[in-house]
Amino acid sequence: MRTWLLSLIALGSISLGIAQAPERGAPLPRKGVFGAALAPVAAQGGQPGGLRITAISPGLTAERLGLKVGDIVTEIAGEPTPAAPALSGALRKKNAGDSITVRFIREGQASQGQAALVARPQQRPDGFRVHYDQVVSQGKRIRIIATHPEGSGPHPTIFLIGGIGAYSSDGDFATAPYGNILGPLAKSGYATVRIDKPGQGDSEGPTYTELTYTVERDAYLQALRLAKTLPFVDKNRIAIFGHSMGGSFGPQVAAQESVRGLIVHGTLARTWYEYTLENSRRQMELGGTPPAVVSEQMIPLARVMHYLFNEGKSPAEIKTAHPDLAAAVNGMIPDGRTYSGVGLPFFQELAKENLAAAWQNLGETQVLALYGENDFISGITDHQDIARWVNARRPGTATFTLVPQSDHGFNQTSSPRDSMEKWGRPGATFNSNIIDILKSWLEKTLK
Template identity: 30%
Template sequence: MNLTFTLAASFALLSGTAAAQTLPRRAFVGINLQGLNDSIQRRYHLPDQRGILVTGVREQSSAQAAGLLPNDVVRQVDKTPVQDVPQFVGLLKQFKTGDQSTFTLLRNGKTLRKKLTFTAFPAERSPHYTVEYGAVQHAQNRLRTIITRPTHAAGPKVPLVLFIQGVGCYSIDNPLTPDTPERRIIDSLSRHGYATLRVDKTGMGDSQGIPCLQADLRTETGGYRAGLAAARQLPWVDADNVFITGFSIGGVLAPLVAEDVPVKGIVTWGTASRSFIEYLLHNKRNQSTLAGMPYDKINEQQQLYAAVLHLLLTEKQTPEQVLARYPNAGDLLRFPQHYSYMQQWQDLNLAAAWQRLNTRVLALRGAADYISYSEDQQLLVDVVNRAHPGQARFQLLPDVDHGFTRARDMPESLRLSEAPNPAKNFDFVNVIIRWLDETRQQKS
């Protein structure tokens, strides 16, 4: 079944004071945190594993002003016991700038209480671009949009690039961490004269609506569509030179977003183009082989995996129903977003989506990437070129993996995945910028 998505009938892109009134900045707690486990419980002599460990405190944050310190264990927020990281994050989402709360802590075996007054999350700043915080409405969700406009634009109209992130529930609004890959990419695009658009997922960052972990693929795609359609109407945006960059699953969503919002071109990075079950089985076998699993065990695993994926993704059973039949398959049913999101991914006919578009496409993959595969990139290009000859090409880039870590091959990338702060390789950004520049010069 081919999925179709309906853009909300009305939406508004808000900036400046209006945006602040419609979608305020979230409260800035300012702690790095970690869930509790057996090791942490032993190290800090904790009575149980309720709570979260504070691993760092941000400068000028609510937590710093209240006197929280690294190695504190937050056990209670007001009168609510803290169970784990997701529940703690959910508790914090209820607070607005100016609210107060009492945190109950364990510090060196002693119970302390600290009163926090929540300050607003800071704004992103850069010498290379200005930032406009806005919002779009999609269904019941109000989503944060972040538009960067290059400080030194070549003319009154500026080309725009929508940045679609990978799978999972995390915010792309990170003003305090300028060295994240997303910020590095946006910084490079801005220095070369491109405006950028980000849309935070529902329930993440400032976005309001259903929790991200309950949202499905249709909901997420609709948010990107609404954001891009609104940004394309800005008077300073060059509507004839609007692009999408889709990273990982962002490349799966890109042709769906572009179905109703015309774009000049799409760049994908490490994406998939086969059916989701095909991809998952390939990926599981490859990663199990890299991890050194015996081949006979891999075959047993693949047989079980194929069976549970069929029930979950084709028969549309719930994880609970699948586990009732295959109780030892719990590890195989862990996904970074709601299972309905994955079911809708399986329903996609990506070949149909790509061949319907008449736009230029650059498919990129790092040679050390053990999460995506050249087969998918080449298939994507073949689909586009059969329908629209010469519109797409695939380029394999050396010494980089799925998450932009500098690695020579898949085994090294797997080893580095456990290393703290591995070196990154951002050479691919120059490849993207050259392609964007070339595509802008070509007639539609």
């Protein structure tokens, strides 16, 4: 059974707690960057498999190692590299400046090179100043990257909580994730604060498939607390922008550490179990699966999701107890460990969360629920419900806004099907109307 699912969002809630002073810890060392585009190559003809270099960035580690386009990297820092995550994992054990050795195949001949690991380039000032910091979350140091206008401030501030995935938020806005959102705001008089998730970029922590929901959530909470101590941040004029998965963390963090505003985009307001069912049906139908076949596939899929997320069973346990669900389990969890690229424990923790409770604990926070009309990963009803729920408790404090001709990733598309067909492919066009909407709301809420 083929299961369509591009799942980037989640939700939950936590009870109010007493704010604690953030801990910075010792300065966080800079990690290195390999600096090459890679493509997996299978072993054949007596040659080992590895990662073929398809492009090299000047001045970074791959170039200093003497590598060229076409080389096949088979080992780095003493560890085999059958896939890109293995290379990234090996480099994460080193800091910038550490010596590393690479083994590779060039034109059928084995060779090797050695060089110091080059540090990931830091974000450069561009009409704003850049500040690097760190905060301790559950014993691990988390990288904070902030920008702020010239002048002492303090300034109204945007605190970003991004979507699901293993990526670094570090770097210039022209290339960094969410840079097309933060860049225009940073040049419009706002300070911005973002983090690298535990285990990503410079941040300490587990590999991404071992990162749990509560561990990631605490990193955002501690970072927000530290942000309020920064001299250029106006602690009374902070707005969280939570995209996709960040739309679940946003109200939970704000319920513990108050903010002036909370913006969510492409998120949901239901339980994780309800979301996965709705999203699976939506994407199968958009993919062209006939309705009768969709329903036929949804019956075993719903059972698997219940055992997996609500009861916390492992894929192996489900297949042993329910052999008739083996095909559905294998279609949904092919590797037996991850779902949509995320470790199963993350979603099993998430399935226990109650988002509605978090929205009710926001105090006087102003809320903006945004929905791209061509979003195929989340549903419009959840965003309308967020505004309705908040206004029922605190009339006039929440707004629902439809973002026209826009999808889950802020790209310009003509329909949900068009968005799904273009998702992840090059050539996407950023829909800048999201910036106009944000600026208008932030001007009223923070300035």
